[in-house]
Amino acid sequence: MFARRVTQVVSALAINPYFVYFSSRVTYQGGVKGVCVPGLNCYACPLTIFACPIGSLQHSFVLMSPKVKGSLSQAFASLIYVLASIGLVGAVVGRMPCGWVCPFGFLQELLHAIPTPKLRLPGWIRWGRYGFLVVVAIAIPFITAVSWFSRLCPAGALEGGIFLKAVPPEAPLPPSGWFFWFKIAILAAFLLWFVFSKRPFCRSVCPLGAMFGLCNRFSLYRMAVDDSKCTVCGKCREVCPVDINIHDDPNSPDCIRCLQCKKACTYGAITSGFAVAKEGLRLGKKAVSAEGD
Template identity: 35%
Template sequence: MDKKTNSLSSFISRFRVLIQAVATIVTNLHLPNFFKGEIHQGRTKMVCVPGLNCYSCPGAAGSCPIGAFQAVVGSSGFNFSYYISGILILFGVLLGRFICGFLCPFGWFQELLYKIPTKKLSTKRFEALRYLKYIILLVMVVALPVLVTNSLGMGDPWFCKYLCPQGILEGAIPLALVSDGIRSALGALFTWKAFLLGLVVLLSVVFYRSFCKWLCPLGAFYALFNKISLLEMNVNKGRCISCGKCVRACKMDVDVTKHPNHAECIRCGMCIKACPTDAVRFNYGFGKRRKSI
């Protein structure tokens, strides 16, 4: 059996929690705003962060790509956002769902909840629910804000308004805690979304990343790029001893030996950590020039 080596892939996988924490802080750099009850208003908000992070979070340094897309297509001037689509395409090609595994604050939040010691349930028998996130992307993010408009030609951000729990977690709760005005204005919509957040929290305690697997439109978009992303998983067949440890370690229900670039793989590196022979690694680069790291 080959000995385990200290590859960059192994290093990145081992320090994933640290990378997730740093990514969450960098995404929400304006920490004093949490005490002031206001949001950052600088020009960095013109640029999107890679993960699901509400731009109404007091600390948010940039914009949520899903919220920003709906803001543009729901405005009276545009029916499609080339700007946000371009940013998402770049993120997708450069990193794919590595963003979900390492850079998304809401993904990290769910992982922390999953660490609560309770009985854990498998999501394998709910595989059909994976497709729900693609429907949410198409219907609530792309179609409805354009098709259902008011007399001024403006559409609602349907996903942000009716489904996204991140707006409550990062926006409503911290703002309402310090602002009487916000607190007194919260109504039925807040109650509905707070219920959804509670549901996602409960599901996340027993199911690994249930929101990412079934509901997240941003994850759905990046999933489309996993097969052609510059960052991919690679299983060295010469080193693999078919012990199955990687498959058992994967909480996204992916068999990395058969489908290394499966749409559900969030590149979390659990298979890399589990492999006793260092057969599983990240690859990065173009076509044949890609390198195992």
């Protein structure tokens, strides 16, 4: 837990290190801003030096939209670049950045640590993130030429909206209308939800989590369960920040690979690593055995 918390803090600072903004009031303009960060971090945040992968994905579809007379080759190149950047990280570690790097995921875990009665979410809620990916982050930007996921994103309201209102940039911003306050209301609702449920945004809304989650099925880094050691005691689910039973499906798209379960398992039934493929270890729903499955 300690190593992960340190990594989360260091990642949040590494993604948002541009403290020069406080004196210059000009956001970072260097070349690194063309690199998509493997986490949900708003590129409107004045401290960030990276691009938001979901914002960039939407922008590619906005450029492809029939309403915009943009360069299609640039739009496709941008889309390929964003998808391949996500795929490259996903093919190596799957959804691990959600558990170790993403600042918005970190915030959810911090707020969930507030001692209150907790609310368990139903399993079907996971389908929401695929819906948000396909409909709100892809289809609607393509049809309307507006980045609607960005418009609704609570991470943008927190890291960009509130921050830029508190510490405005040198160039004046448009005045805040009703939509700004609507966005703040969305953020407030999510912040409240974070206190009561385990990572609800990651599980039900995040399009980046949806894409990284699909990579869990084929990534080089894998989780595995030894059924001969597992007693189905439920300790793994207790500590899991996304409330899953790792022994049901070790490489489930829902798993953020925080490895809390591995540490909590007193029987040593959970293992993980690169290219794990040993007899007796189960990586999927079906058991891997010498007799075949």
